[in-house]
Amino acid sequence: MGDILTVGVVGAGTMGAGIAHVFARAGYPLLLCDVEQRFLDRALGQIRTNLGREAAKGKIPESDIEPTLGRITGTVDREALAGVGFAIEVAPERFDVKADIFRALDRMLPADAILATNTSSISITKLAALTHRADKVIGMHFFNPVPVMALVEVVRGLATSDATFEAVRGLAVKLGKTPVEVNDAPGFVSNRVLMPLINEAAFAVMEGVAKPEAVDQVFKLGMAHPMGPLTLADFIGLDVCVDILRVLQEGIGDPKYRPCPLLVRMVDAGWLGRKSGRGFYVYEE
Numbered sequence: 001m002g003d004i005l006t007v008g009v010v011g012a013g014t015m016g017a018g019i020a021h022v023f024a025r026a027g028y029p030l031l032l033c034d035v036e037q038r039f040l041d042r043a044l045g046q047i048r049t050n051l052g053r054e055a056a057k058g059k060i061p062e063s064d065i066e067p068t069l070g071r072i073t074g075t076v077d078r079e080a081l082a083g084v085g086f087a088i089e090v091a092p093e094r095f096d097v098k099a100d101i102f103r104a105l106d107r108m109l110p111a112d113a114i115l116a117t118n119t120s121s122i123s124i125t126k127l128a129a130l131t132h133r134a135d136k137v138i139g140m141h142f143f144n145p146v147p148v149m150a151l152v153e154v155v156r157g158l159a160t161s162d163a164t165f166e167a168v169r170g171l172a173v174k175l176g177k178t179p180v181e182v183n184d185a186p187g188f189v190s191n192r193v194l195m196p197l198i199n200e201a202a203f204a205v206m207e208g209v210a211k212p213e214a215v216d217q218v219f220k221l222g223m224a225h226p227m228g229p230l231t232l233a234d235f236i237g238l239d240v241c242v243d244i245l246r247v248l249q250e251g252i253g254d255p256k257y258r259p260c261p262l263l264v265r266m267v268d269a270g271w272l273g274r275k276s277g278r279g280f281y282v283y284e285e
Contacts, residue, residue, distance in 0.1 A: 018146025
């Protein structure tokens with residue numbers, strides 16, 4: 001397995017844009033792929049804004065902004081990724097969507113290319129089994145906002161080789177991140193522990209134990225959390241929280257992971273958190 005020289009990022013949402021940002025900032029030329037040009041335009045605008053913030057804070061020289069953006073090529077043609085040495089899928093947290101991307105990338109990519117997923121809960125082993133390169137499939141779970149957060153969960157599937165793990169661990173370090181090794185299990189470490197906390201906080205609100213502000217204040221002041229669990233849920237997206245809880249419930253088979261009915265109702269109402277303008281809190285543009 002040679003050096004990773006060219007990168008493909010499939011999915012230009014918030015996480016995909018953040019991942020493209022850190023790869024480009026670290027000097028990697030990359031292709032950023034999505035199904036519509038408008039998603040790419042939005043992502044490139046977001047990356048430009050965030051690079052500008054980094055420059056304003058003195059984290060990067062202002063002269064680095066244009067060369068960094070110049071390393072990113074947007075494309076709506078997935079076939080353009082055929083020559084990359086490393087691809088990471090950053091699609092919505094739905095197995096069928098990820099499965100389609102994995103099958104396509106496995107068909108296109110060179111035989112020695114690594115195929116990673118930014119999934120926060122779906123089985124690496126199950127995705128790897130869809131490919132002819134299960135030893136080269138791995139989880140690389142970044143955290144939002146990607147340019148700021150130091151952690152990357154590097155998740156081994158059942159068949160992931162040591163060479164693949166070491167290559168991706170080294171890649172995370174080159175991106176300025178701290179890789180933590182985790183084995184494949186529903187929710188890995190981060191969401192297996194975090195989502196029951198968010199879920200129980202939602203139950204506390206639903207059952208009238210406390211208002212959202214009070215729940216969050218307990219965690220900020222009593223547990224020194226930088227934000228409370230319900231503010232964090234709004235930041236993640238309540239739909240994403242429900243999806244992950246369902247993966248945990250199905251994958252572990254324990255009813256304690258059942259999504260709080262209040263969370264499900266809020267998602268049904270379109271109250272998804274910060275991105276929709278309303279969740280546990282109301283957000284003004």
